[in-house]
């Protein structure tokens with residue numbers, strides 16, 4: 431069987447034997463796959479940094495029958511994930527990898543999902559110039575990283591069929607409260623009107639400012655660049671997204687809780 435070409439994001443990597451690796455790749459062409467890269471960690475390996483975690487690369491893969499690991503025969507680095515000193519950007523990359531891994535099934539190609547993830551990893555990587563004073567203007571603040579990740583999460587969820595209804599009631603499509611706190615059904619796929627929220631479990635009351643931020647981040651592709659949320663709203667947006675992901679994944683996400691901004695004294699009520 432001939433090796434097939436694909437563009438891939440490395441979303442997991444484990445050592446195998448002394449010098450080989452088992453990698454989980456999210457490919458544009460074939461979706462998620464697990465493959466053995468023989469000699470990947472040998473000094474002067476032909477794979478170089480192409481199979482490092484969160485690298486974007488072009489690979490040649492020998493697809494095996496179900497159950498067996500595929501084989502990566504060549505990998506060529508397209509973009510290396512480097513974030514300098516930004517812990518938020520590093521965690522953001524790890525979070526994107528976790529979402530690609532948990533929201534997708536093996537062998538289910540979703541090119542749009544790949545493109546969204548690629549774009550976010552490249553933007554997060556741009557903060558690697560932070561240590562260079564000549565480029566300090568390019569550094570992404572932690573708040574901007576969080577806004578980018580919220581935009582990314584909402585896009586990924588939409589693409590895998592979990593679009594959140596942020597304007598109309600997720601249940602009856604009717605209008606929701608125009609001001610004050612809005613009921614958000616974590617198991618219902620979005621906001622709920624007064625009538626539909628009754629008797630529902632896992633409903634949180636979300637502030638109008640938080641809802642406005644979520645709507646903007648979902649609807650506008652570059653709103654994350656200049657949103658500049660006050661700390662209380664920034665923290666609330668993150669808390670809502672983390673709770674939503676916990677319900678969708680059926681468990682607490684590993685990385686997302688680490689993205690929660692450190693709590694500051696605020697006057698806001700908990701969501």
Ligand SMILES: [Zn+2]
Pocket residue numbers: 599600601602603604622623624625626627
């Ligand atoms: Zn309703």
